[in-house]
Amino acid sequence: MNNELQNTYIASAKRVIDIEASAIENLASRLNENFEKACDILFSCTGKVVVSGMGKSGHIGNKIAATLASTGTPSFFMHPGEANHGDLGMLSKGDVLLAISNSGETSEIVNLLPVVKRLGIRVVAMTNSAQSSLGQYADIVLDISVEQEACSLGLAPTSSTTATLVMGDALAVALLDKKGFTSDDFALSHPGGSLGRKLLLKVGDIMLSGSDIPLTKSDATVAEALLEISKKGLGMTGIIDSAGILLGVFTDGDLRRILDARVDLHSAQVIDVMTQGGKTTTQEELAVEALNLMESHKISALMVVDSDRKPIGAFNMHMLLKAGVL
Structure with missing residues (x-):
């Protein structure tokens, strides 16, 4: 020009x-x-x-x-x-x-x-x-x-x-x-917008529930936990005791660590190599707050528990992205 x-x-x-x-x-x-x-x-x-x-x-x-x-x-x-x-x-x-x-x-x-x-x-x-x-x-x-x-x-x-x-x-x-x-009032008049989704959407609105939750018994082997991760597709599984209480989680990251340590996947029990406790959220939590938790701890999936710490849901970053929270 x-x-x-x-x-x-x-x-x-x-x-x-x-x-x-x-x-x-x-x-x-x-x-x-x-x-x-x-x-x-x-x-x-x-x-x-x-x-x-x-x-x-x-x-x-x-x-x-x-x-x-x-x-x-x-x-x-x-x-x-x-x-x-x-x-x-x-x-x-x-x-x-x-x-x-x-x-x-x-x-x-x-x-x-x-x-x-x-x-x-x-x-x-x-x-x-x-x-x-x-x-x-x-x-x-x-x-x-x-x-x-x-x-x-x-x-x-x-x-x-x-x-x-x-x-x-x-x-x-x-x-x-x-x-x-307030911002909550604004969100109520913009339910279809990105701000509305961030301020109104709760974890319970997007989480997987019932049989779709990735769960593995604490006496299972690592190989059995991997099958559950592969089947449910969230990149992790919750580890529960006989009463159904969440003890921890086993993730893709945990798998990489034990592979480096040359652990036998078929004989090792998942409870011995899982992440103890693990970060959790509730179904009433705003999805954007759950996102902040995941980003601050650099994790890609969360278990959702009730007041007794029993798993009632699970979700990952991809689900937040699909819901428009990201």
Whole structure:
């Protein structure tokens, strides 16, 4: 690629980043009691926060609604054009309308306001003009004005949409902190995501149980233990006494050690060469905690025991990977 052309690309990109970074910095300096009042309105909302915006503001509004919903503030996006033709029924008493319009004069938004106010629904506006139609109708105005758009023509929404997005994130996180929203709460609203799997999945959800658990009696030979390891495919077997209590484990690593020591696999008893005790977990333990235990002790499989130390399950790293915990 021509170096001069490449430098032009980079220069344009740096200019955009500098302008948008400046817009965010200026946004922070304008946070005042209006932001606190907006948070109070949203926090005390007994219904849902309904976010609405047209065009690029609508795209940003969709993301803000999703962020609010996933951080403990029930919310959804309402397209203002559709709302003017029937979807305004989405709104109900107790809701709050978070209306986004950079100019404050977007007709699809402004046309909704008289009806919204008649319904007694409070309005939080995100606009660059408190004196605009939207600003005048709103209960509180959040200033999202920017000195300039990053677009070299000064036309395409760039800095303004970035400022709007950041203001939306600021609202969502401020409300999250106020509500004491935790990582467990977050996981409950993201059960299909990787964080949800890590914070919700328990050992009992993924372990092998019943006849699939690799178990060997303490009076068995090493060769018999190896057959059980091969049959169950976890790379280890639990060693139990006559009462079914776990005494230890015999693993692939133990096998390598006794091979180096030239132990006779057919005559040696597994209880004499096993790892005494062995690390264990319970079925109620979070899978991610079990993973941390395995990583800290550099082991690839775990036995799951009950309160009497009797094996009730087993699993390995491959099963954690398959479950999406890794």
